[in-house]
Structures are given as C-alpha cells and as structure tokens.
Amino acid sequence: MNMPTKIGLSVVGGLLIVVTLYFMLIEKQNKFQRSMQNLTGLNGTLEIYSGGKVVQRFLGIDKLTTATATDSNESRSYRYGYGYNDINLNNIKDDNEKKVYVEVGTYSSYSFFNVKK
Numbered sequence: 422m423n424m425p426t427k428i429g430l431s432v433v434g435g436l437l438i439v440v441t442l443y444f445m446l447i448e449k450q451n452k453f454q455r456s457m458q459n460l461t462g463l464n465g466t467l468e469i470y471s472g473g474k475v476v477q478r479f480l481g482i483d484k485l486t487t488a489t490a491t492d493s494n495e496s497r498s499y500r501y502g503y504g505y506n507d508i509n510l511n512n513i514k515d516d517n518e519k520k521v522y523v524e525v526g527t528y529s530s531y532s533f534f535n536v537k538k
Contacts, residue, residue, distance in 0.1 A: 463535050466512075467504060467523060470530040479504035479523050480514050485533055498527040 465482040468475045482504035488497035501524045505514045525531045 465502075465504075465533055465535050467502070467525070468532045469525065470532070475510060478507040478510050478512070479521070480507050480512070480518075481505045481520075482523070482533070485525070499524050501525075 463482065463484055465484070467479040467482050467485070469477040479502075482502045485500040485502045487500050489495065490497060501522065503520055504523055505518050506521050507514070508518055509515070
C-alpha cells in the first residue's frame with residue numbers, strides 16, 4: 422500500500438470515529454434529559470376522547486410509560502402512568518379526586534401534554 426492510500430484510510434477511519442463519538446454524545450444528552458424528566462416529572466395531562474369529545478381527564482401525570490413484556494424487551498400495546506382522575510373535567514385537582522393508575526391502548530384516542538405553571 423502506498424503512502425497516499427494509508428493517509429486516506431487513516432482520514433476515513435478518524436472521521437468514522439468522530440462521527441460515532443458525536444452520536445454517542447447526543448444519545449447521552451437524550452438519556453440525561455429523559456432521566457431529569459423522570460426525576461422532576463412532567464405534570465402532564467392525559468385526555469381521553471370519544472366521538473371527538475373529552476370523556477375522561479387525568480391531571481398531574483409524571484410520565485406515560487410504554488409497557489414491556491415480562492420475558493423480553495418487546496413493547497406491549499399500551500401505555501400507563503399515575504394521575505389524578507379529574508372527574509368533573511374542570512382541569513383542577515379537587516379534594517375528592519384521587520390518584521389512580523391509568524392505562525391507554527395503542528388504538529385509543531388520547532392526548533398527553535405538559536402543563537407549564
């Protein structure tokens with residue numbers, strides 16, 4: 422192998438290493454952001470729709486988690502979380518509204534969004 426070919430391969434190899442490290446850094450940042458969201462919570466709202474209308478609302482949800490199979494890492498067809506059941510749909514957590522476990526299926530009509538205060 423002549424000298425220009427060795428230099429060309431070295432440049433390509435170096436570039437490949439730089440690109441790989443860059444994407445690893447981006448993934449580390451994404452994981453950090455997700456862990457901070459898990460720690461601080463999102464204060465999210467989950468609205469479930471039927472016929473184009475909100476029929477159920479849950480307040481104060483930290484996150485919706487995609488369920489995974491028990492014996493493998495395969496995703497299940499639903500998401501779950503914990504939030505306050507807004508029984509009267511007034512967007513306020515009243516004293517009689519309790520924290521409950523919530524599941525929504527893949528084919529459910531729902532919206533999950535963050536409420537900034």
